[in-house]
Amino acid sequence: MSKLYVFGIGGTGARVLKSLSFLLASGVACKSDSIVPIIIDPDSANGDLSKTTNILRHYQKIRKELSFDTSSKNEFFKTPIESLSPNFSIKVQNSNKRFKEFIDYGTLDSKNKALISLLFSEKNLNADMEVGFKGNPNMGSVVLNQFNQSDDFKAFASSFAQGDKIFIISSIFGGTGASGFPLLLKNIRSADSSLDNFSLLQNAQIGAISVLPYFGVKKDEGSDIEKSTFVSKTKAALRYYQHGVNDSVNAMYYIGDDVNKDYENNEGSTAQKNDAHFIELASALAILNFANTSESDENQVKEFGIENDVNSITFNHLNDKTKFTIYKPLTQYYLFHLYTKTKLRGKLDMNFAANIGINSNFLAEDFYSTLRGFNDAYWQWLVQMSKNERGFNPFTLEESNENVLDSIKGIQLKNGGFLQGTSNYERFTEKLNKTSKQINKSVNIENRFVENFYLATENLVKEK
CATH class of the missing domain: 3.40.50.1440 (Tubulin/FtsZ, GTPase domain)
Known part of the structure; x- marks a missing residue:
């Protein structure tokens, strides 16, 4: 390996x-x-x-x-x-010493001290490291x-x-x-x-x-x-x-x-x-x-290099190789975070929850708590990059947005199909229900949970 x-x-x-x-x-x-x-x-x-x-x-x-x-x-x-x-x-x-203490300046003879003074300023010598x-x-x-x-x-x-x-x-x-x-x-x-x-x-x-x-x-x-x-x-x-x-x-x-x-x-x-x-x-x-x-x-x-010299970068401002590398993964994880943050607790009566075996007890366990903490850090990472200069801002970053798939900047949604007449989160739940049937029931609940969201978000991004 x-x-x-x-x-x-x-x-x-x-x-x-x-x-x-x-x-x-x-x-x-x-x-x-x-x-x-x-x-x-x-x-x-x-x-x-x-x-x-x-x-x-x-x-x-x-x-x-x-x-x-x-x-x-x-x-x-x-x-x-x-x-x-x-x-x-x-x-x-x-x-954690001062620099002069680290190099044992006090023990040096006058010639070596003179040499040191050529290489390091008095401010260097007295610096706390x-x-x-x-x-x-x-x-x-x-x-x-x-x-x-x-x-x-x-x-x-x-x-x-x-x-x-x-x-x-x-x-x-x-x-x-x-x-x-x-x-x-x-x-x-x-x-x-x-x-x-x-x-x-x-x-x-x-x-x-x-x-x-x-x-x-x-x-x-x-x-x-x-x-x-x-x-x-x-x-x-x-x-x-x-x-x-x-x-x-x-x-x-x-x-x-x-x-x-x-x-x-x-x-x-x-x-x-x-x-x-x-x-x-x-x-x-x-x-x-x-x-x-x-x-x-x-x-x-x-x-x-980026494809376009702009102050706020979206996926479309990247060259094709970089866009191909990060667009799908970052978007999938963005969707994963939004659903677990804003919707999951209210969807435990859905088929996907029953199929993979998640309930309120699972949401109280250490694994889910750690995952939520990691995902919140992921969100903060995206928010900070979006506000920096030069900024990277491919998402609208609104946790309250019901049309979650519209929040990907510069990407035109496909007409009709799974988006027509239905809110994004309802379709997201449908995808979770569908992909939950493909999950291997013999693996632990943590595997079932994460894989179900991976497959559902993958399908959403492909269809989008």
Whole structure:
């Protein structure tokens, strides 16, 4: 079985992993047998990291109750998400110190202190690293250079097997991502015999996405983060990547945007909770593109583009390949969420409920509660992307809309047939009644429930 290890570095890495979770939950195809997320972030209290970790845990908990044998037609949650540590993270040791304490500045002689002063400013030396490197990759490159000796990294090396792949997510305009990516790549490509499977790591298929600036931060005199430095940092990093990074990966993906929104200037910790962005969804698609591409020794460089340059993207503004990849899965899961959120409790007297055996007791169980929490997070993800700049807004996002199939923007409904003279939700219920007869009654109720909704929403989207 082939695994894809996905390293998410810093806040951007965590947010891309969140988007990947929702794509996999909706049934977007992934040819790897499982995904293994590994987050690298010295800011363990990062709000974006906490949200992603909770979503990954919810995904695992839901999928644990589902089975995918040859008779299963369900694609929701089909790809397993595995974990090497409870929080999906590699611990960064001693990152809660001031930088000068980390490098033992006080023990250096005068000549070495003079050298250090050429490389690091007084502000760098006195920086508290508890919330990360605040846009200083020169600090991050020193602190993160230790993670290859951590037990978590050694566990990754021990579990790596022939045929497995690696993908690395990082931003290029901050501190953690810009420094962490080349260090991680170096430690994998130069793995020595102290690590298990070191020769497999040295020759592994590696893909990576480098996220260029796609948002700004508001001016704050009390913050070390300044958006005016984003472009200069990006240019400097790109020059280094051109000669020291690109040749070491099999596929290098680049993405960014000059349409962006200024977020609140939070340096880190629990306050850092950036809204979901289309760039993160597209970056997650790069991961799946790499997973679904045959192995290659060539060093490929890829970029992502939309078909039309608009500020609010719908499915019709994507090129055909991207639209084909995500339209059906995201729409099906959107319909799944709306029915379970607004209608299911009042439809327990319908035939589909009797056929698959769901009742009010099922709605009170832990599985359904976890699923509802995950689906609410999916809805919030869609809402945040729709309001961001550049926005991704393919749905009207109105939970009270009875004509639910009209809420897919830019898609012309077929005339007649199942829509004629009947409300969308009544037809939705009819589809659930019909597909419930196809469900294997020998599988557990969780499988019956999810597969019934997958088949019903699939039929709705095909007929639409």
